[in-house]
Amino acid sequence: MTAVAARELRTWSRDLMRLHYLCYALVFCLLPLAIGAPVFLPWTGLVFALWTAAISANLYGEDGTELWGKMMIPGAARHDIRGRQLAWLLITAPPTVALTLIMLALTGQYDLWPWLAALVPALLGGGAGVTVLVSVLRPVPMTDPHRRGGNLLENGTDFAQVLLVLVLTAATAAPAYFAVSLTLCWVPLVAQGIVPALMLTTGKVTRSWFLALHLPGHLQWPTIVAVIALGLALLTTGLGLGLYYLPRSRRAGTEPDGRP
Numbered sequence: 001m002t003a004v005a006a007r008e009l010r011t012w013s014r015d016l017m018r019l020h021y022l023c024y025a026l027v028f029c030l031l032p033l034a035i036g037a038p039v040f041l042p043w044t045g046l047v048f049a050l051w052t053a054a055i056s057a058n059l060y061g062e063d064g065t066e067l068w069g070k071m072m073i074p075g076a077a078r079h080d081i082r083g084r085q086l087a088w089l090l091i092t093a094p095p096t097v098a099l100t101l102i103m104l105a106l107t108g109q110y111d112l113w114p115w116l117a118a119l120v121p122a123l124l125g126g127g128a129g130v131t132v133l134v135s136v137l138r139p140v141p142m143t144d145p146h147r148r149g150g151n152l153l154e155n156g157t158d159f160a161q162v163l164l165v166l167v168l169t170a171a172t173a174a175p176a177y178f179a180v181s182l183t184l185c186w187v188p189l190v191a192q193g194i195v196p197a198l199m200l201t202t203g204k205v206t207r208s209w210f211l212a213l214h215l216p217g218h219l220q221w222p223t224i225v226a227v228i229a230l231g232l233a234l235l236t237t238g239l240g241l242g243l244y245y246l247p248r249s250r251r252a253g254t255e256p257d258g259r260p
Helices: 002-014 016-029 038-055 066-072 076-107 110-137 159-172 174-184 186-202 217-252
Strands: none
Touching (some): 038 076, 038 159, 076 110, 110 174
C-alpha cells in the first residue's frame, strides 16, 4: 500500500494535468474574494476538498493502458485502492486544513468551528472513498500519461463523473452535519426555549441573552414555541440518523471472511 501511495504522490507531482486540477480547485474556492463575499471564506477548505474530489473522479482512467497490468496482478486491487486513497488524502488534507484554519482566523467567525471540525474530516474521508469508487465503476479511458501534455482540454473526465462525485461526497458529510445538529439542538430547545418559557410562567423574567424575552409581548410565546420546535427537529433528526447508521456501521466492521 505504501508503495502505491508513493507512486501516486510522484504522479501528482509530475503530471501537469493533476497539478492543474489542484490549481483549479484552489482558484475556484477563492472566487468569493472576487465578488466581495467574505462570508463564504470560512468554508474555503471544505470547497477545496469537495472540488479536489470531483476533479479526481477519473483516477484509474488516467492510467491509460497501464490499468490492464494492475488488473492482471492477483490480489493487487485491495492494495492499489488503499494506496490511492492514502495518496489522495496526503495531497488534499494539508491544504484543506490549512485553508480552513487560515480563513477562519482571517474572518474571525469562530462560532463556525463545530461545523468545520465535523465536516472537514467527513468530506476528506468521503472524498477518498468516492473518487476511487466512481473511477472504478465509471472509468473514462485516456491517453497514457507519458504521451499526453498538461492541456486540460485533453482531460477525459466527463461531466457525469464530476457531478456524481460532487453529490456522493457531499452526501458522505451528511451524518457529520446532523451529528453537530444533535449537539447544538440543546441551544434552541433548552437555552432559548424551555428556560425563557419557565421565566414567563413564573413571572421572574431576566432578559439576558434570551431572544424571545427581547421581543414584544405578543411575539414572545410564538418565538419560544418556534425555537423549541427547531430544537426538537434537530434532536429527532440526529437521533434518527444515528440509530439508522449505527447498525450498518457495526455490520460493515466485519468482512465476509470473518476478519475485523
